[in-house]
Amino acid sequence: QVHLVQSGAEVKKPGASVKVSCRASGYIFNTYTIHWVRQAPGQRLEWMGWIHPGSGNTRYSENFQDRVTITSDTSASTVYMDLTSLRSEDTAVYYCAREYRFLPAFGPWGQGSLVTVSS
């Protein structure tokens, strides 16, 4: 059974960075693209970017182009999302999700990681 397990909640000050992890199990890690999606309070889901662990290829939403970096550690079957220059508007639940049948519909999802940005 495919499982994505994310790191815990974080509280950060404005201007800081946060790194959220997503450990995958139940399938061949290098085969499927992993995406990151966030959900701010009262806002719609927002796609941030993806990585294909097998190739290392990445693509980011222009909304986050300069601030987000997605990496992977194939030996640990883990993907990381690094977001810099945090501001209060970045307070959100961050999700990783695997592509479904090699297309960027998302399933399954990790449980979510709450990142709170507050001074």
Next chain:
Amino acid sequence: ETVLTQSPGTLSVSPGERATLSCRASQTISNGYLAWYQQKSGQPPRLLIYGASSRATGIPDRFSGSGSETDFTLTISRLEPEDFAVYYCQQYGTSPFTFGPGTKVDIK
């Protein structure tokens, strides 16, 4: 960027009744790459429908999707108590992949 709008914002339905949710795109979604998700409070979204009309693994057949180009529909034929949730559409035909604002289905 493809903007998705969903209607209605909230749908009040009695258990056993039919629910019809709409998703409209600002431009044609290529290849019918439209997905539907269900989200309950405190949980991540769950994929229901992909490719506009294909049910994901394990999804009951009371959920069905239809539509093409810019107009898509999710139908829940007979609402069960566990179906009361928020439903999102998402397009993955063009990057950036975008989501609609959601339709909340609540108990009438």
